[in-house]
Amino acid sequence: MxxxxxxxxxxxxxxxxxxxxxxxxxxxxxxxxxxxxxxxxxxxxxxxxxxxxxxxxxxxxxxxxxxxxxxxxxxxxxxxxxxxxxxxxxxxxxxxxxxxxxxxxxxxxxxxxxxxxxxxxxxxxxxxxxxxxxxxxxxxxLFPWNRYRINGESRADALPDHEYERTAWDMDGVFLNDIERNVYDEDIEAALIQRDNTPLAEYAPQVSSKDIVITSRPEIDRERTETWLRQFGIDVSVVLRDEGELDASPEFKAQWKGRKALELGYTHFVESSAEQALYIASMYPELRVTWFNRGKSTIPESVTWIFKRTTKIA
Missing domain, CATH: 3.40.50.2020 (Rossmann fold)
Structure with a gap:
């Protein structure tokens, strides 16, 4: 990491x-x-x-x-x-x-x-x-050409710039097919069992050991999430949503994922939800955001001029 x-x-x-x-x-x-x-x-x-x-x-x-x-x-x-x-x-x-x-x-x-x-x-x-x-x-x-500086390891300046780029991945819709929302609403235990038994998607990407999964699944799902990843040889760290953060809206999930990626020094984020990808790109333009649509990757057009903090430029 x-x-x-x-x-x-x-x-x-x-x-x-x-x-x-x-x-x-x-x-x-x-x-x-x-x-x-x-x-x-x-x-x-x-x-x-x-x-x-x-x-x-x-x-x-x-x-x-x-x-x-x-x-x-x-x-x-x-x-x-x-x-x-x-x-x-x-x-x-x-x-x-x-x-x-x-x-x-x-x-x-x-x-x-x-x-x-x-x-x-x-x-x-x-x-x-x-x-x-x-x-x-x-x-x-931060300029587009020095995005890699988000990764604190880049202080050493010992490697080419791109070697400091790191990717954070969404999970559901990237490594496995999403379970429909109505299935969770009808019977959450049955939905979780179905999710646990879902095979690796044919469009699942190859990832680096330096990558990370950042998912809005709650922390209580850590064991089953890591068990599922390990059975398919996906050996990366996983960040799950804190138990106290319960807002299920796409905007909240996007805000949480983007913030976590930056806090941990990641420069790229790959998201399966088009709506969340657009939210992340607009909230955190310093991240290179990719919409991962069943294996097809698209970089959404981000808002031209956005800041993480309130500021003015003369």
């Missing part, structure tokens, strides 16, 4: 479309800056830099920063000498990455301005262009 990353316990998620719209609105100002080229700071500046390159027609160059020794190097050819450059990164924060990269370009004789998605509080450098001037130091910004 991944570790919970306290840094992202309260976060604001910016999706691609929201960022792109801000860049679109900024394009005229950037074109007016008479830049000769865009320099993308790998890897965080890739989306913002490439998007702005399409909006302006400017050529693109790349640099890489090494934190251990604060060194900078070109990746590929450098721009023509003594030209005016727009350096692109995802955020300007308290660290020295953007500052050191800017100084590197200045030392080589270039004129430099910077463009970021977010200028964070107490930033070490002030960018000339920023999509958002972030003022809430208690709320972290």
């Amino acid at each position: 991944p570790t919970h990353n306290d840094k992202w316990s309260g976060n604001a998620y910016l999706d691609y479309n929201t960022i792109a719209l801000k860049l679109d609105a900024m394009a005229n100002d950037v074109r007016g800056g008479q830049f000769d080229a865009i320099v993308i700071l790998l890897r965080g500046g890739t989306f913002v830099g490439m998007h702005m390159a399409f909006l302006t027609g400017l050529p693109v160059h790349f640099i890489r920063y090494y934190r251990p020794n604060a060194s900078v190097e070109w990746v590929g050819p450098a721009p023509e000498p003594k030209t005016k450059l727009l350096l692109c990164e995802d955020s300007a924060g308290k660290g020295k990455t953007l500052l050191n990269c800017r100084n590197f370009l200045l030392s080589q004789g270039y004129t430099v301005s910077t463009l970021v998605v977010c200028k964070m509080p107490f930033a070490a450098t002030t960018p000339e262009y920023s999509c958002f001037d972030w003022t809430n130091d208690d709320l972290q910004v």
Whole structure:
């Protein structure tokens, strides 16, 4: 099981479309800056830099920063000498990455301005262009390209980003066919026996030992749930609904599942109910939510601009 990353316990998620719209609105100002080229700071500046390159027609160059020794190097050819450059990164924060990269370009004789998605509080450098001037130091910004940071293990930065992604799975409708609601209403004991004897669904997915099942089944069903999973060789941890949480509405179940996934450091959630999948995607847009429809996977269109916590962006 991944570790919970306290840094992202309260976060604001910016999706691609929201960022792109801000860049679109900024394009005229950037074109007016008479830049000769865009320099993308790998890897965080890739989306913002490439998007702005399409909006302006400017050529693109790349640099890489090494934190251990604060060194900078070109990746590929450098721009023509003594030209005016727009350096692109995802955020300007308290660290020295953007500052050191800017100084590197200045030392080589270039004129430099910077463009970021977010200028964070107490930033070490002030960018000339920023999509958002972030003022809430208690709320972290999460970008689509660093969703893996939800997993606290990613603090080590020892693996490729995707190796930190972890999936939480719904159970009924994913590994076995759902029992109809009316069967539970008529005779719950008979329904539970029927569920216990239901075979593994032909559409059941292959899962990793690093995955988890998060189900709205109550905690009292733990033994029978784990027994059913083990008989089919599904060896993953299981999180069940707390006994005191009795609301059976799809909205409540979705809220509970999404919250649990984030609390435990999971980046993806696979849900068999289309309604619950949409609720999870809208409530927790930082999760990559998939609707699992009898083996067919669909990513629901999530709400463009939603936060886990109340905040404002200037």
